[in-house]
Amino acid sequence: MKKLTAAMVAVAGVAFATSASAATLDDVKAKGHIQCGVSQGLPGFSNADDAGKWTGLDVDLCRAVAAAVFGDANAVKFTPLSAKQRFTAIASGEVDILSRNTTWTMTRDTQLGLNFAGVNYYDGQGMMVPTSLGVTSATELDGANICTNTGTTTELNITDFFRANGMSFNLVAFEKADEVVAAYDAGRCDVYTTDRSGLAAQRGKLTAPDAHMVLSEIISKEPLGPVVRQGDDQWFNIVRWSLNAMINAEEMGITSENVNATKYNDVTPGVARLVGKEGNFGEELGLSNDWAYNIISQVGNYAESYEANVTPLGLARGVNALWSDGGILYAAPIR
Amino acid sequence: MQQSSLKSIIYDARLRGYFYQVFILGCLAFGLWWLIDNTVTNLADRGKTVGFGFLTENAGFQISSTLGTWLFDYKVGQSSYLDVYFIGIANTFLVAVLGIAGATVLGFTVGIMRLSKNFIIRSFATVYIELLRNIPLLLQLFFWYFAVLRALPSKRDKIEIIPDVVAMNITGLYLPAPVIEPGFIYSVIAFVIAIIITLVMKSWAQKRQFETGQRFPVLWTALGLIIGLTMLTFWITGSPMNWSYPEFKMTGAILRRGFQSGSGMVLVPEMLAVWLALTLYTAAFIAEIVRAGILAVAKGQTEAAYSIGMRPGMTLRLIIIPQALRVIIPPLTSQYLNLTKNSSLAVAIAYPELVSIFAGTALNQVGKEIEMIFMMMMVYLTFSVATAAFMNWFNARVKLVER
Numbered sequence: 001m002k003k004l005t006a007a008m009v010a011v012a013g014v015a016f017a018t019s020a021s022a023a024t025l026d027d028v029k030a031k032g033h034i035q036c037g038v039s040q041g042l043p044g045f046s047n048a049d050d051a052g053k054w055t056g057l058d059v060d061l062c063r064a065v066a067a068a069v070f071g072d073a074n075a076v077k078f079t080p081l082s083a084k085q086r087f088t089a090i091a092s093g094e095v096d097i098l099s100r101n102t103t104w105t106m107t108r109d110t111q112l113g114l115n116f117a118g119v120n121y122y123d124g125q126g127m128m129v130p131t132s133l134g135v136t137s138a139t140e141l142d143g144a145n146i147c148t149n150t151g152t153t154t155e156l157n158i159t160d161f162f163r164a165n166g167m168s169f170n171l172v173a174f175e176k177a178d179e180v181v182a183a184y185d186a187g188r189c190d191v192y193t194t195d196r197s198g199l200a201a202q203r204g205k206l207t208a209p210d211a212h213m214v215l216s217e218i219i220s221k222e223p224l225g226p227v228v229r230q231g232d233d234q235w236f237n238i239v240r241w242s243l244n245a246m247i248n249a250e251e252m253g254i255t256s257e258n259v260n261a262t263k264y265n266d267v268t269p270g271v272a273r274l275v276g277k278e279g280n281f282g283e284e285l286g287l288s289n290d291w292a293y294n295i296i297s298q299v300g301n302y303a304e305s306y307e308a309n310v311t312p313l314g315l316a317r318g319v320n321a322l323w324s325d326g327g328i329l330y331a332a333p334i335r
Numbered sequence: 336m337q338q339s340s341l342k343s344i345i346y347d348a349r350l351r352g353y354f355y356q357v358f359i360l361g362c363l364a365f366g367l368w369w370l371i372d373n374t375v376t377n378l379a380d381r382g383k384t385v386g387f388g389f390l391t392e393n394a395g396f397q398i399s400s401t402l403g404t405w406l407f408d409y410k411v412g413q414s415s416y417l418d419v420y421f422i423g424i425a426n427t428f429l430v431a432v433l434g435i436a437g438a439t440v441l442g443f444t445v446g447i448m449r450l451s452k453n454f455i456i457r458s459f460a461t462v463y464i465e466l467l468r469n470i471p472l473l474l475q476l477f478f479w480y481f482a483v484l485r486a487l488p489s490k491r492d493k494i495e496i497i498p499d500v501v502a503m504n505i506t507g508l509y510l511p512a513p514v515i516e517p518g519f520i521y522s523v524i525a526f527v528i529a530i531i532i533t534l535v536m537k538s539w540a541q542k543r544q545f546e547t548g549q550r551f552p553v554l555w556t557a558l559g560l561i562i563g564l565t566m567l568t569f570w571i572t573g574s575p576m577n578w579s580y581p582e583f584k585m586t587g588a589i590l591r592r593g594f595q596s597g598s599g600m601v602l603v604p605e606m607l608a609v610w611l612a613l614t615l616y617t618a619a620f621i622a623e624i625v626r627a628g629i630l631a632v633a634k635g636q637t638e639a640a641y642s643i644g645m646r647p648g649m650t651l652r653l654i655i656i657p658q659a660l661r662v663i664i665p666p667l668t669s670q671y672l673n674l675t676k677n678s679s680l681a682v683a684i685a686y687p688e689l690v691s692i693f694a695g696t697a698l699n700q701v702g703k704e705i706e707m708i709f710m711m712m713m714v715y716l717t718f719s720v721a722t723a724a725f726m727n728w729f730n731a732r733v734k735l736v737e738r
Contacts, residue, residue, distance in 0.1 A: 084695050088704055091381060112702040113381025134589050143591055145490070145506060150682075150691060151699040155396040159411050162397075168596065171397040172605070173696065174685045179477075183685070186484040187505050188604070190590060231380050 024096055024228070024235035025069070025286055033075045036062035037095035040080040040176060043201040044313045045101050045121075054078045058099040060305040061120055061226055063298070064242045065097060068282075068291040073298035082175055084151035087112050090227055097239055098227035101195065103153045108227075117239040119225040120302075121310075122319045122328060124218035125157045126196035128203070131213050133190060138217040142167040147180050147189035149173060157220040158193050181205045195222050200313040238285055245292040247331035248274060249301035251322055256300040263293060273334050281334055292334070302329070374705070389701045390417040396696055398422060399603060399687045400596075402429045419697050423689035424714055430609050430688065431675040431718065437614035438674060439667075442621025449626050460622065468619035473680055475616055480608035480684040487604070491592040493583060500580060506593065508607060509581035512600035518575035525568035526561065533557040605686035609678065617674045621667060628663035629655060660733045668726035672719045679715075689714060 028034055038046035038058055046056040059078070067073040079095050090098040091113055101123070102108075104116040127146075129135050138161070148154045150173040162169045172189055174180045181202050184192040192199065196214065203209045226243065228236050249255070252271055254262050263275045272278035275293045282289035299305065306317065321327025344350055378385060394416050398404050403422030407414070449460035467475070484505055488494055493502045493509075502509050533556075540551035569575075581599025584592050594601070632655050640650040682691035694711045698704065 084699060087699065087702065091704075107700070107702070111383070113378075113383045132589070140588070141590065143596060147685075150695045155696055156700070159395060159397045163411060169397065170399060170596075172399055172603075172685045173687070173691070175682050175691070175695070179684065182481060183484065186481065187489050188484055190490070230382055 024232050025238065028069060028096055032070075033077050034062060034066050034069065034097060035095045036065075036076050036078050037081045037086055037089050037098040037100055038062070038078050039100045040082060040178075042101060042177065042198060043204065044197065044310045044315070045201065046078070046080075046099070048078075048080075055309060057121060057305055057309045058101060058224075058226075060299050060309070061099045061239075061243060061246075062097055064246055064295040065239055067294040067298045068238060068242045068245075068285075068287055071288070071290070071294045073294070082151065083149055084175060086151075087114065087227075090114060090229060093229070096228075096235070101197070101224045102227055103195075104223045104225050105153060113230045114227050115230050115236055117226045117228055117236055118243045119223040120243055121197065121224040123195040123197050123222035123224050125154055125193060125220040125222060126199050126218055127215045128184075128192045128199050128212050129190060129215060131211055135215070138215050138219065139165055139167075141169065141191060143169065144190040145170045145172060145188065146191045146193055147172050147174070147184045148193050149177055149180050150175055152194075153220070153222070154194050161219040177202060178205075195224070197224075197310070197313070197315060200315050234286055238287065241285060241334070242291075242295055244331040245274065245295050245334065246299070246302040246305065247322070247329055248334055249292070249296045250303040251324065251331070254296055254301060255304055256297055259293060259296045270333070270335070279335075378705075383702075385703075385705060387706055389703055389706075390420070391415050392701075394419050394697060394700070396700070398692055399605070399685065400601070401426050401603060401606060401687055403687065416693075416697050416701065420689075420693050420710065422687070423691070423693040426606075426686065426692075427675075427678055427688040427690075427714070428718070430606065430613060430678045430681065430686070433610050434613035434617065434674050434678065435671050437610065438617035438621055438670070441614060441618035442670075443625050445618060445622035446625025446629070449622060450629060464619045464622050466619075467615055468623075472612065472616050472677055473683060476608065476612040476680055476684055479612045479615075480605065483604050483608050483611070490594075491585075491589065493594075502581060502583065502594075504593070505604065507601040507603045509594055510600045510602070511578040511580045512598075514577045514579050516575040516577070518572045521572045522565055522569040522575070526565045529561040529564040533560060536560075603686070605681070605684050608684055609681040609686045609688075613674055613677060616677075617670055620670050620673075624663055624666045624670065625659070627666075628659035628661075631662045632658045657733060661730075664726060664730040664733060668723055668730075671722050671726065675718050675722065676715060 041047050046058040048054050062076045063073040066075040081089050089095050185206050276289035282291040319328050323330040403425035407418050407421050445460045448456050451457045487505045490506050493504045495502045540553050582595040640654045679690040681688045698707045
């Protein structure tokens with residue numbers, strides 16, 4: 001019943017939301033904080049600790065936007081959303097940003113009334129199996145029972161993969177990741193499939209993490225990124241450039257530790273533009289000119305966020321390294 | 336003069352009544368217009384359109400094999416979102432009907448147990464009721480699901496309930512599946528004919544008893560007729576039905592061991608857990624309703640029945656229950672409606688019912704919130720109205736006929 005109510009509330013959200021689509025920036029400034037939609041607990045990306053403090057790569061993105069808008073990275077409130085609720089929550093205005101390891105796809109971009117403001121993690125769907133199964137490749141999984149969660153692209157990807165390989169399977173789709181892990185752990189399924197980052201994050205919840213292995217196949221492209229409502233370009237730009245600022249900061253070697261010194265000493269034009277000493281890039285966004293300085297000093301650059309949150313899961317930078325380091329992370333320049 | 340006529344208008348109760356009605360109607364109309372206008376504007380702002388065209392598109396995701404996927408022959412990439420809708424309805428309907436049946440039987444049993452003179456039986460019933468009706472259903476659902484999962488042997492092992500016929504493991508309860516061959520229809524026709532004859536015979540026997548006082552063994556004759564005639568037809572037409580037994584393999588690649596798909600019939604543990612949880616939870620409420628109903632029948636009724644020589648069984652069947660039902664039926668209806676609506680919680684444990692596959696997976700692929708939630712609400716509304724209509728009809732039948 002609870003879920004049904006949530007869905008109804010979401011529908012009511014579309015009906016009751018103020019019809020004049022006021023600028024999100026003004027709304028956010030008026031209420032004094034950013035409402036950020038995150039996952040219900042995915043270590044490394046968005047996860048709350050015992051004290052209710054949220055950490056993770058996706059959380060840091062919302063904090064960065066708060067730093068840019070308010071000069072205070074803590075002016076964020078988090079709304080944990082299931083995969084199913086998330087798009088309705090952002091579409092109805094319940095949250096201002098959806099930063100919840102959400103895959104950028106064409107359907108979502110064109111049909112849901114949403115826009116993806118960039119990619120903060122390049123992921124791919126993988127599969128985990130118990131080592132005792134004696135399987136080395138995903139093409140040996142004909143007839144397997146597969147656990148995953150509903151309301152995501154994973155259901156489609158796994159279906160496509162098995163169809164393409166002419167194999168049959170049975171899908172057991174749960175609403176929340178915790179139940180997927182519990183059911184897989186109990187032996188209900190032979191395979192647990194989700195994004196590889198998710199597999200790494202959830203592995204720790206298994207009773208014997210070492211008795212499982214992640215298969216080498218990556219069966220999909222999963223560019224994960226922040227989502228905003230369509231039709232508010234200013235807000236879209238703020239979110240997109242907050243992410244770009246973090247990536248550019250890494251590229252220029254500016255960290256939360258050296259940003260203060262840099263702000264006053266570095267005369268490289270690119271750096272001066274980033275930290276707000278040159279030009280009025282912040283004002284063009286509708287913010288103050290030290291917007292990016294606030295992001296870097298309070299949240300850090302992309303590498304700092306990655307190393308604090310994702311590296312502990314055992315996930316190397318890989319494709320998520322900067323383009324100059326052999327990865328595909330490439331932010332447009334601030335100029 | 337003028338003032339007094341104004342006063343008379345203000346103090347005219349009839350006019351005031353009209354004014355209030357028009358005012359409230361106006362508010363309602365404005366509210367409705369505001370909601371619709373807002374929805375339309377907001378949808379337009381986000382570049383979304385309203386329409387049901389998506390229903391014919393192909394659904395590209397797999398659904399756990401259940402009654403629904405079997406009934407509508409679900410095939411990924413060929414079946415449409417409309418099929419997904421129907422599968423969701425079928426699966427919701429299945430747990431609702433099974434749950435109602437289970438909860439009714441268990442609820443009546445526990446309710447009667449609670450009135451038992453035996454201390455142990457009575458206390459057991461009390462503990463059962465108080466425990467189950469006071470724990471949230473969602474928690475019970477998780478408990479049963481994971482308790483069931485943990486208790487069962489792995490996919491490559493089994494517990495045999497009836498050797499080679501019924502067996503169970505973590506992937507579900509395996510039963511033989513009927514394989515129907517042409518000619519089976521004659522047995523169905525024979526079955527229907529036997530039932531019609533039984534009904535005719537029953538009214539004849541009743542009439543004869545009223546006229547002559549002689550009783551006729553209706554039950555045994557009817558059983559013999561229904562089973563006999565059906566089986567005879569089945570045998571004459573050459574037994575046109577076979578059973579497909581679940582096949583279990585212990586050899587080969589580890590992944591391929593266990594029950595083989597395409598043999599027998601499987602009830603997935605998700606469904607069993609939902610059924611169990613809904614049954615146990617609702618039965619606790621029904622038990623209390625039954626107890627209240629029985630206690631509502633005055634003791635004098637029992638004594639009067641005994642005094643004219645009725646045995647206890649007859650007293651219960653002919654005197655107590657018919658009167659208790661009058662009290663039981665209306666609240667029982669509410670419980671049936673609750674059970675149907677509560678079945679939507681099954682989404683939490685991967686049972687592919689309506690909320691899970693249609694308002695969940697499909698909604699996320701298509702993004703038509705308004706249309707899809709509306710379609711889903713219509714289903715629950717239809718289920719509930721149909722249940723209520725049936726129970727009202729039944730209630731009208733059993734209610735006290737005043738003479």
